Amino acid sequence: MDGIAMTQHNSQPQPSRQYLIGDIQISGNNNESNFVQGDNNHFFKYEITPQGGVVNILPPEQAPRITARPAPIRLRPRAFSKLLGREKEIAQGVTAFKASQTIELYGSVGIGKSVLLRQLAHHGTAESLQHFPDGVIYFHLLREEPVEDLQQKLFEAFYDSDRPFKPSAVRVRHDLQNKRALILLDNAKLSRKDIEKLGETAPNCVFAFTSLERSLWGEEQPIQVSGLSSNAALDLIGQELKRSQSFTDQEQAAVTAICSSLNGHPLEILQQIVGVRESKESLADVARRVQRNPSQKARIEHLLKPLDQQKRSILAALAALGGIAISAKQALAIADEGTASDLGDLEKMHLVQQEDSHYSLSTNLLSSIEQIENLTPYIERAVFFVTKWAQNTTPEKLQQESEAISYLLQWLIKQGRWSDVLLLGKPFESALALSGQWELQAQVLQRYAQAAENLGDNSAVAWALHQLGVRSLGLGKTSRAQNLLNKAFKLRQELGDLRGAELTQRCLNFKFPTVPPITDFLVPIPPQPSPSTDLLSKALVPALVGVTVLSLLSYELFKSHQETANLQRENQELREETVPLKEKASTSSSHESELMLTIEKITKERGSLQKERDDASKRAAESDKRAKNAEQNMEALKKRPDPSVHNEEPKQSNIGINNQLFTKYMNVNSCLSRANQAVMQVATRDIRSDNSSFSGTVDSSKSILVNIRCLSVMDHSAAVISVVFSEGDESTADSIASKVYQYFQE
Numbered sequence: 001m002d003g004i005a006m007t008q009h010n011s012q013p014q015p016s017r018q019y020l021i022g023d024i025q026i027s028g029n030n031n032e033s034n035f036v037q038g039d040n041n042h043f044f045k046y047e048i049t050p051q052g053g054v055v056n057i058l059p060p061e062q063a064p065r066i067t068a069r070p071a072p073i074r075l076r077p078r079a080f081s082k083l084l085g086r087e088k089e090i091a092q093g094v095t096a097f098k099a100s101q102t103i104e105l106y107g108s109v110g111i112g113k114s115v116l117l118r119q120l121a122h123h124g125t126a127e128s129l130q131h132f133p134d135g136v137i138y139f140h141l142l143r144e145e146p147v148e149d150l151q152q153k154l155f156e157a158f159y160d161s162d163r164p165f166k167p168s169a170v171r172v173r174h175d176l177q178n179k180r181a182l183i184l185l186d187n188a189k190l191s192r193k194d195i196e197k198l199g200e201t202a203p204n205c206v207f208a209f210t211s212l213e214r215s216l217w218g219e220e221q222p223i224q225v226s227g228l229s230s231n232a233a234l235d236l237i238g239q240e241l242k243r244s245q246s247f248t249d250q251e252q253a254a255v256t257a258i259c260s261s262l263n264g265h266p267l268e269i270l271q272q273i274v275g276v277r278e279s280k281e282s283l284a285d286v287a288r289r290v291q292r293n294p295s296q297k298a299r300i301e302h303l304l305k306p307l308d309q310q311k312r313s314i315l316a317a318l319a320a321l322g323g324i325a326i327s328a329k330q331a332l333a334i335a336d337e338g339t340a341s342d343l344g345d346l347e348k349m350h351l352v353q354q355e356d357s358h359y360s361l362s363t364n365l366l367s368s369i370e371q372i373e374n375l376t377p378y379i380e381r382a383v384f385f386v387t388k389w390a391q392n393t394t395p396e397k398l399q400q401e402s403e404a405i406s407y408l409l410q411w412l413i414k415q416g417r418w419s420d421v422l423l424l425g426k427p428f429e430s431a432l433a434l435s436g437q438w439e440l441q442a443q444v445l446q447r448y449a450q451a452a453e454n455l456g457d458n459s460a461v462a463w464a465l466h467q468l469g470v471r472s473l474g475l476g477k478t479s480r481a482q483n484l485l486n487k488a489f490k491l492r493q494e495l496g497d498l499r500g501a502e503l504t505q506r507c508l509n510f511k512f513p514t515v516p517p518i519t520d521f522l523v524p525i526p527p528q529p530s531p532s533t534d535l536l537s538k539a540l541v542p543a544l545v546g547v548t549v550l551s552l553l554s555y556e557l558f559k560s561h562q563e564t565a566n567l568q569r570e571n572q573e574l575r576e577e578t579v580p581l582k583e584k585a586s587t588s589s590s591h592e593s594e595l596m597l598t599i600e601k602i603t604k605e606r607g608s609l610q611k612e613r614d615d616a617s618k619r620a621a622e623s624d625k626r627a628k629n630a631e632q633n634m635e636a637l638k639k640r641p642d643p644s645v646h647n648e649e650p651k652q653s654n655i656g657i658n659n660q661l662f663t664k665y666m667n668v669n670s671c672l673s674r675a676n677q678a679v680m681q682v683a684t685r686d687i688r689s690d691n692s693s694f695s696g697t698v699d700s701s702k703s704i705l706v707n708i709r710c711l712s713v714m715d716h717s718a719a720v721i722s723v724v725f726s727e728g729d730e731s732t733a734d735s736i737a738s739k740v741y742q743y744f745q746e
């Protein structure tokens with residue numbers, strides 16, 4: 001599909017806003033918010049109503065204007081002054097930058113990975129236009145942030161829009177292909193697969209990220225961040241204590257003992273010497289104390305012991321949300337006591353960290369405070385305040401607090417607090433949809449549906465199914481969308497929800513328009529086919545010609561660079577939905593008949609083919625003529641007896657390309673049966689794994705098979721492989737046909 005847009009109708013006033021998503025746009029005013037998606041040719045608007053979402057076509061004049069931001073882009077964190085003891089790690093990072101290697105800074109909690117990443121962001125090599133002409137981009141990632149949502153952020157960093165906009169996955173890859181920037185990801189919890197996906201999205205960018213454990217191997221550059229040396233620890237303590245004179249021998253010995261006992265952990269060193277800074281103890285006192293308390297929990301208990309109740313409550317409030325950063329106002333409300341001054345004191349003690357206007361617990365304290373304090377009253381207050389606030393705030397503010405809200409939803413699910421899940425989940429889901437965080441939105445909808453089922457609230461179940469269905473529709477997953485929307489429609493009918501059922505039926509009836517010509521996306525033919533695809537290529541030629549008209553007139557036609565993205569996106573659905581097909585294929589010896597029946601079924605279900613063909617004829621009379629001839633040829637091909645049974649001579653038919661070349665294609669007496677079997681194989685094989693062999697076939701053949709995908713129609717009983725021809729003049733068609741024939745020659 002080309003795209004989709006959203007509008008949300010709310011009972012309470014909302015500030016005016018506009019947003020676009022995937023080639024999708026979102027806009028709105030007092031009582032509505034919109035969401036739009038497209039791929040340059042068409043845009044669709046998705047309206048959010050109290051009954052759920054509905055899709056409408058967006059007029060061309062309302063399409064967004066997307067422009068590249070001026071390079072170089074400088075989205076860097078604030079510089080970290082006087083970083084000590086990291087010369088080796090910085091040198092490794094700079095070397096990796098110059099070699100365009102992905103960098104992973106890994107190490108324990110609070111060891112200094114984030115400050116090292118910030119230092120690298122301001123290094124001269126990072127600012128070099130020779131290495132990174134498109135700039136430096138830094139993100140502090142949300143906990144468990146889906147990589148698909150991160151891709152949305154990357155697009156927004158490079159491109160601006162006259163209204164909020166979410167690009168499709170295909171457009172993201174297309175528009176980021178040639179960007180050369182340094183992308184820094186702090187607090188990353190990315191799998192190896194996620195890292196590879198980011199590399200494929202922006203292949204000319206260099207990524208650097210932090211993690212707790214090593215996940216990079218091979219040619220990339222993992223850099224372990226370990227504790228400071230004694231000399232670096234001495235400099236760090238001198239800097240913290242603002243010492244102008246040198247340390248005495250006794251003090252140096254104490255610092256060495258402190259560094260050894262704390263394994264050179266810079267954050268804990270700073271926490272443990274607070275008493276020295278306040279002249280309450282000496283370095284020797286600290287050394288003796290940390291040597292007596294080898295466990296981190298015991299050392300942290302010592303830090304918390306002198307704190308008053310207000311400060312301890314603030315720490316407990318921050319720990320109750322898993323250490324996620326929240327505003328000072330939120331922290332004090334959840335703590336139910338304390339002041340902004342208390343927060344400032346905790347920051348000076350290195351027990352709390354501030355980033356912009358948000359505060360979080362110092363990372364090395366969380367596990368110990370969870371054991372020391374009873375956090376239940378604090379998280380209960382957090383649920384109460386956040387749920388109440390969510391009902392009356394704007395989608396933008398909800399999205400800004402998405403990490404904390406997601407954490408609370410997970411806690412509510414674990415506690416079986418199903419009613420609270422529904423109350424908090426619904427406004428949060430809309431905010432995520434409008435912000436383009438579609439993967440996180442799907443997670444919230446699944447939790448919402450789980451809560452509704454546990455409550456026996458079929459109305460809420462129907463709403464969740466409807467929303468999931470419309471989301472799938474927006475992503476082009478039409479088979480999954482139909483399945484979910486049908487379930488929602490049935491439930492709403494049973495409940496007597498006439499308005500809801502009417503809205504769901506409207507989504508079920510939505511038809512995507514025909515895509516325009518895609519001549520400019522044809523790619524050159526490789527000199528030789530790969531051995532792995534040669535046999536399949538020879539077998540497929542007759543079937544490809546016979547079904548060309550379907551690819552020209554069907555909305556399923558995508559640009560060549562959409563193929564792989566769509567196959568990956570629907571991999572899970574295909575894996576589940578092709579099981580019946582595999583069973584049929586294993587028991588049936590009549591593959592040819594199955595394919596013909598499938599083509600007939602596809603043709604019947606495309607009730608709009610005639611209208612689409614007429615639209616094509618308006619664009620070019622010659623194209624219309626070719627399409628009609630091709631359709632006639634397809635009908636003749638369907639009625640054709642099985643060559644393996646009836647030894648007939650093939651009949652020539654004109655589909656608008658050179659007759660001599662067409663004759664070469666239509667000599668199918670001996671290979672039509674093999675072609676049909678090959679098509680069935682493509683539809684059924686290897687989908688149970690990671691689609692690797694099928695993707696390989698696509699990669700090998702995409703130079704001429706501009707569009708090849710499995711059509712998710714009803715029971716997925718077969719697949720149609722289509723060759724896309726130009727709608728240009730006769731010479732262009734002849735040129736393409738010649739190359740096709742040359743490619744498939746023995």
